[in-house]
Amino acid sequence: MLYHQHETLVAADGHDIHAQLWAPEGQASCVIQILHGLGEHSDRYERFAAKAVERGFAVCVHDHRGHGKYSDELGHFAGARGWQQLVSDSEGVNDFVRQTFAGTPIILLGHSMGSYVAQAFAMQCGLKLSGLILSASTWPSRLQLAPAKLLAHIEALRLGTRGKSKLLDKLGFGNFNKPFEPARTERDWLSRDEAEVDKYVSDPLCGGPYSCGLWLGLLSGLFHVASDKAISSVPLDLPILISGGESDPVGGDRGMTRLAMHYAQTLHQRIKVKIYATGRHEMLNETNRDEVTADWLDWVSSAKNSGRPD
16 A cells, blocks of 8 residues: 655755655665756656556655745755755765664665756765665766856856846756657657657646756756766766666766776676667657556666665
């Protein structure tokens, strides 16, 4: 039977972190902590959580700053240290999970933007994890990030950190739909399932727009994690699953393969890559989502018994 509750945790700076927890009535054998992507929210993971609970796992997912129905300012991280605040919030949720499920392995699942926050978390707190799933991720190019960061600084000076820049939004998402033209909507790149795309489009909590401050924080975070030196601080024996759709414009086949290559080059020992043919950005909302969910939960079953300390 599915047990569901909402939790409000308080960050060091007083920010309220709104989290949801799904758990089986009995003892959970593992907890999957989820870090959602840019422009979405925790409610969108309820279907995956229900399947995980059927397998005896608990799931905890919180809304990032600037996201979700309790956000004071949608699309804005807030604060000069926005990126590190996301990582610190994730650590706070992880500590709550560790206290609630003492001695239970924790697998961190980061989707898209959340996959980069998850990597930053693993760089700082990797010993708290028994596994890491990077969904819809890629290896960011620092050569491309540098001019984008400069542009974000210019737009922030022009509009203020809370200002919304159409230019930055276009830079971030402008070409994502191009491979799927003629497109039915501007979000066809998310999934082949039209009903799921329509749900996203009609959801007032999804899709931005985003502040200049958010773009500054996000681009700085991407720049930080995109180095072999940085990912070398992720524990070398941590099981890592890199998975997503072959046709995902964020990374796709090429981007995920490059990401896995960098982890291999830095001597990480337990890397698995699972790419789904013709899949797009949100594999948990794709036409073959049942297959993806089963595959990921099978991997969790293996990783939680990896022998790493809880």
